[in-house]
Amino acid sequence: MNRPPIPHPHESAGADASAGPSPLPSGPTLTLTSRTGPGHTVVTVEGPIDYHTSPQLLGHLQSKALQQTPLVVLDLSQVGFCDSSALGAFVEVFRRRSEAGLRLALVGLQADVRRVMELTRLVDVLPLHDTVADALAES
Amino acid sequence: MGDVGFDLSAFGLSEMVRCGAELRKAPRRAASLETAAQAVVDFLYHSMADGEGRRACPLVRLFVTRRWDALSPEDRAAASPRPAADPPRPGTRCLALVAFRGSYPRWRDPATGSERFVLPVPSRDAARRIPLLSRLVDRIGPGAEDAVDGALPPSARFEVLHVPDGPRTRELWGEEFVEEYGVRSALAFGGPLPDGELFAVVLFSRVPLPAQTAELFRTVAVSTRMALLPFSGASPPAGAAERTWRERAAAAEALLGALEESVQQQATHLETLVAELSATTRELRRSQRELRRREEELRGEAAIVETLQQVGNTLAAELDLDALVQHAVDAATRLTGAAFGAFFYNVLGETGESYLLYVISGVDRSAFDRFPMPRNTRVFETTFRGLGTLRSDDITADPRYGHNAPHHGMPEGHLPVRSYLAVPVVSRGEVLGGFFFGHPEPGMFTERHERLATGVAAQAAVALQNARTYRQERNTAMELQRHLLPTLPRVDGIATTSRYLPATRGTEAGGDWVDLIPLPDGRAALVVGDVMGKGVRAAAVMGQLRTACRAYALLGLSPAEVLEQLSVLMDDIAPGRITTCAYATLDADRGRLRVAVAGHLPPALRDPDGRVRLLDDGIGPPLGVGRRGYPEQEAAFPPGARLLLYTDGLIERRGRSIDAGLRHLRTLLAESAGEIEADCDSWLDVLTSGGRHDDDIALLYVHRPAGAEEGRTMVVREYPPVSDAVPDARRLVSDTMHAWGLGRLATDMMLIADELVANAVRHARTPLRMELRRTEDRIMLEVTDSSTEEPRLMKSAPQDFGHRGIFLVDAIATRWGTRRVEGGKVVWAEVAA
Numbered sequence: 001m002n003r004p005p006i007p008h009p010h011e012s013a014g015a016d017a018s019a020g021p022s023p024l025p026s027g028p029t030l031t032l033t034s035r036t037g038p039g040h041t042v043v044t045v046e047g048p049i050d051y052h053t054s055p056q057l058l059g060h061l062q063s064k065a066l067q068q069t070p071l072v073v074l075d076l077s078q079v080g081f082c083d084s085s086a087l088g089a090f091v092e093v094f095r096r097r098s099e100a101g102l103r104l105a106l107v108g109l110q111a112d113v114r115r116v117m118e119l120t121r122l123v124d125v126l127p128l129h130d131t132v133a134d135a136l137a138e139s
Numbered sequence: 140m141g142d143v144g145f146d147l148s149a150f151g152l153s154e155m156v157r158c159g160a161e162l163r164k165a166p167r168r169a170a171s172l173e174t175a176a177q178a179v180v181d182f183l184y185h186s187m188a189d190g191e192g193r194r195a196c197p198l199v200r201l202f203v204t205r206r207w208d209a210l211s212p213e214d215r216a217a218a219s220p221r222p223a224a225d226p227p228r229p230g231t232r233c234l235a236l237v238a239f240r241g242s243y244p245r246w247r248d249p250a251t252g253s254e255r256f257v258l259p260v261p262s263r264d265a266a267r268r269i270p271l272l273s274r275l276v277d278r279i280g281p282g283a284e285d286a287v288d289g290a291l292p293p294s295a296r297f298e299v300l301h302v303p304d305g306p307r308t309r310e311l312w313g314e315e316f317v318e319e320y321g322v323r324s325a326l327a328f329g330g331p332l333p334d335g336e337l338f339a340v341v342l343f344s345r346v347p348l349p350a351q352t353a354e355l356f357r358t359v360a361v362s363t364r365m366a367l368l369p370f371s372g373a374s375p376p377a378g379a380a381e382r383t384w385r386e387r388a389a390a391a392e393a394l395l396g397a398l399e400e401s402v403q404q405q406a407t408h409l410e411t412l413v414a415e416l417s418a419t420t421r422e423l424r425r426s427q428r429e430l431r432r433r434e435e436e437l438r439g440e441a442a443i444v445e446t447l448q449q450v451g452n453t454l455a456a457e458l459d460l461d462a463l464v465q466h467a468v469d470a471a472t473r474l475t476g477a478a479f480g481a482f483f484y485n486v487l488g489e490t491g492e493s494y495l496l497y498v499i500s501g502v503d504r505s506a507f508d509r510f511p512m513p514r515n516t517r518v519f520e521t522t523f524r525g526l527g528t529l530r531s532d533d534i535t536a537d538p539r540y541g542h543n544a545p546h547h548g549m550p551e552g553h554l555p556v557r558s559y560l561a562v563p564v565v566s567r568g569e570v571l572g573g574f575f576f577g578h579p580e581p582g583m584f585t586e587r588h589e590r591l592a593t594g595v596a597a598q599a600a601v602a603l604q605n606a607r608t609y610r611q612e613r614n615t616a617m618e619l620q621r622h623l624l625p626t627l628p629r630v631d632g633i634a635t636t637s638r639y640l641p642a643t644r645g646t647e648a649g650g651d652w653v654d655l656i657p658l659p660d661g662r663a664a665l666v667v668g669d670v671m672g673k674g675v676r677a678a679a680v681m682g683q684l685r686t687a688c689r690a691y692a693l694l695g696l697s698p699a700e701v702l703e704q705l706s707v708l709m710d711d712i713a714p715g716r717i718t719t720c721a722y723a724t725l726d727a728d729r730g731r732l733r734v735a736v737a738g739h740l741p742p743a744l745r746d747p748d749g750r751v752r753l754l755d756d757g758i759g760p761p762l763g764v765g766r767r768g769y770p771e772q773e774a775a776f777p778p779g780a781r782l783l784l785y786t787d788g789l790i791e792r793r794g795r796s797i798d799a800g801l802r803h804l805r806t807l808l809a810e811s812a813g814e815i816e817a818d819c820d821s822w823l824d825v826l827t828s829g830g831r832h833d834d835d836i837a838l839l840y841v842h843r844p845a846g847a848e849e850g851r852t853m854v855v856r857e858y859p860p861v862s863d864a865v866p867d868a869r870r871l872v873s874d875t876m877h878a879w880g881l882g883r884l885a886t887d888m889m890l891i892a893d894e895l896v897a898n899a900v901r902h903a904r905t906p907l908r909m910e911l912r913r914t915e916d917r918i919m920l921e922v923t924d925s926s927t928e929e930p931r932l933m934k935s936a937p938q939d940f941g942h943r944g945i946f947l948v949d950a951i952a953t954r955w956g957t958r959r960v961e962g963g964k965v966v967w968a969e970v971a972a
């Protein structure tokens with residue numbers, strides 16, 4: 001029974017601006033930019049990573065192309081906010097890549113982002129680097 | 140005379156009888172055969188009429204036969220000149236004219252022998268010169284050798300011959316006769332006389348005489364004989380009285396016979412007529428039935444057209460895809476009389492992937508929930524590939540049915556379908572979907588149903604295409620607008636909120652914008668503007684103006700100067716495009732507001748006591764009229780004051796003046812002094828009548844919290860359980876913390892709000908309510924949902940996904956906890972101020 005998903009009408013309508021009053025702008029999304037070099041891809045994230053946007057990040061990082069890239073560098077220098085959903089996404093991607101023998105590096109953490117990582121002891125788990133160059137140098 | 144009595148154009152049985160009777164009486168006073176014959180001729184001449192009462196016969200002649208030796212010398216002389224060597228034998232029968240009446244001059248001319256006409260009959264000469272009479276004499280019977288004295292020979296007959304109207308008449312009688320007298324037909328009748336001779340009458344008629352009428356003259360012939368009878372025979376022999384009686388009896392018998400024959404013929408004729416008539420009536424009835432059937436068919440056609448017209452109008456007006464497809468399938472199911480109908484259609488997701496969706500009519504959707512989507516089986520492919528309409532009286536008997544595993548037909552539990560009708564929906568060569576109709580009884584769908592369904596499908600195709608185009612354009616426009624209108628920054632000391640609502644209908648982005656610009660000296664610039672027009676061009680002009688406005692603001696220009704610069708710029712980038720703008724600088728510390736307005740609706744200022752003032756004291760012209768000075772207004776903006784900047788979409792409604800809209804807005808603004816987000820939402824709801832507005836709406840609402848309020852301010856917001864709630868809650872908390880002058884705690888409170896709201900969305904999945912309170916020495920954030928399941932603090936192993944949220948709250952908050960309330964629970968967290 002290969003039935004395609006039936007999206008809820010309002011979800012399928014995407015950014016349905018007629019749904020009613022919404023703050024300006026409605027529903028922030030991430031801007032994700034990928035730059036591929038030899039054996040690695042640098043993914044630059046812009047915007048807050050939270051419960052609302054982390055599925056978008058997760059989806060992007062688990063795309064076929066990136067699943068075959070030996071090293072993915074996640075540039076968080078444009079990310080001002082991360083919540084527990086963001087941390088969950090980092091951990092999930094890190095775990096999967098490690099299992100597949102692939103590497104992940106997080107670089108350019110802003111103070112508030114580093115703080116939540118410290119609070120949750122993830123600084124000891126996730127491979128953090130100051131800059132993209134640092135992350136690439138290590139390989 | 141002048142008794143014109145018998146209409147030859149309508150000569151029937153009744154005329155026949157009356158004519159006979161009159162004719163017999165005509166020669167009553169005659170003394171000889173000649174005078175009797177003249178009386179008969181005169182009668183006929185005068186009494187035959189055409190349809191308009193005029194004389195019908197220009198010429199009537201009466202002949203009798205006589206033996207050559209009985210002819211007078213004058214008659215013999217009138218006979219065609221012959222060589223003396225060859226005189227006729229004494230017994231030769233000759234036809235002689237005894238009486239005539241007519242208006243044809245040649246017959247009155249003695250030179251042409253009109254008065255004396257004698258010709259031996261039968262003879263080649265007679266056959267040539269008088270063919271009609273010659274034939275008549277032949278048919279009456281008694282030849283030259285049948286000179287039976289006295290008695291009516293048994294073989295003798297009364298005969299009628301006639302020449303119908305036709306092309307030959309001209310040939311027969313010559314141009315003159317036909318042209319001048321309008322003779323159309325000729326009638327000759329005759330019969331035997333008692334002395335063994337014959338009589339013959341010829342009528343030339345201007346009324347065309349059909350065979351039917353001619354036949355009726357058989358009795359007229361008998362009557363003529365009776366009229367001539369007393370004068371027949373040169374001299375009555377001995378026993379004349381008895382002979383006359385016998386003759387009369389025989390004549391009466393003959394008359395009776397002729398009458399009966401005529402009546403018989405008439406009856407046969409009438410029977411034929413009746414038969415023809417009833418055949419005609421049947422034919423007529425059939426025609427009427429046919430006519431009624433055609434009429435019903437046409438009515439049916441008209442009903443189809445009308446119905447489709449109505450359906451089409453409904454569909455064409457519908458741009459919402461979900462409503463559109465449901466309308467379409469409902470209409471088509473109703474029109475086809477199907478037990479149920481389905482409409483399968485393709486939609487494109489945001490990233491271009493295609494989904495096959497469906498709507499059902501006639502039965503509950505749950506009847507189909509268990510079944511997979513139809514695959515490209517041989518039955519379905521006709522429709523999904525857009526090959527054509529498939530109508531089947533019994534689809535289970537169709538050769539295409541039941542070939543595909545695993546079901547080999549309908550899956551078990553499927554509603555029974557025998558009658559089947561499927562119509563593809565095709566637009567510009569692309570199959571957009573298909574209508575399917577089913578009925579448990581066979582043979583339910585007719586050609587008419589098929590045509591109706593096809594009609595709805597055609598209209599649905601157009602409407603779907605429209606809706607799809609509309610949605611794409613609208614999404615594109617909104618996307619553009621979002622990029623041009625980034626998030627407004629926070630300014631300490633004031634709480635702000637903004638709204639942008641695109642017009643309910645229409646696809647194009649507008650040129651409305653609002654902006655909030657923190658200035659280096661601690662003040663803030665507040666901007667609202669409206670580039671007239673729609674679409675990418677207006678949006679692009681708006682983007683340029685907005686950027687320029689930010690730049691001028693950061694240069695520290697006054698409101699009037701900023702508008703002046705923008706006006707000059709406007710001339711450059713979009714000459715002639717009307718643009719209005721209101722620009723204000725707010726010094727929250729000193730409580731001062733400076734405003735300049737370029738043709739825009741006046742900003743509305745509400746003082747702490749609820750008095751509302753429109754800042755309309757000195758409104759300059761719209762932007763784009765070159766360099767010119769704009770007046771500036773100054774107003775106090777004490778703690779508790781509020782300011783609303785807005786575009787005309789907020790107050791303009793069809794059928795309502797701007798003044799009425801402004802009055803309404805003032806009332807709303809005066810009444811509301813609650814949390815600014817909630818205020819905005821309630822105004823918009825009221826002013827747009829629940830979400831309908833014809834123009835774009837942009838607004839910026841600024842509140843300077845009062846000192847007294849600051850100690851116990853509370854912000855409340857309710858959310859549906861959707862992920863959008865999370866960033867919105869964060870922003871609201873951040874804004875509020877800044878408004879309370881507690882920006883240093885904004886990050887922590889944002890994180891707490893984020894985690895608690897996300898937790899409620901993720902786990903409770905019920906509508907939720909966030910409350911932020913400030914007391915003397917702490918900040919309290921509460922999230923209420925309708926689930927009773929409590930969050931627990933669990934220490935996740937660092938690698939695990941999840942449970943970090945409440946761990947973070949635990950790490951940041953001074954204290955936190957949960958409490959049960961009626962119908963749900965509250966999760967709260969407190970931070971020391």
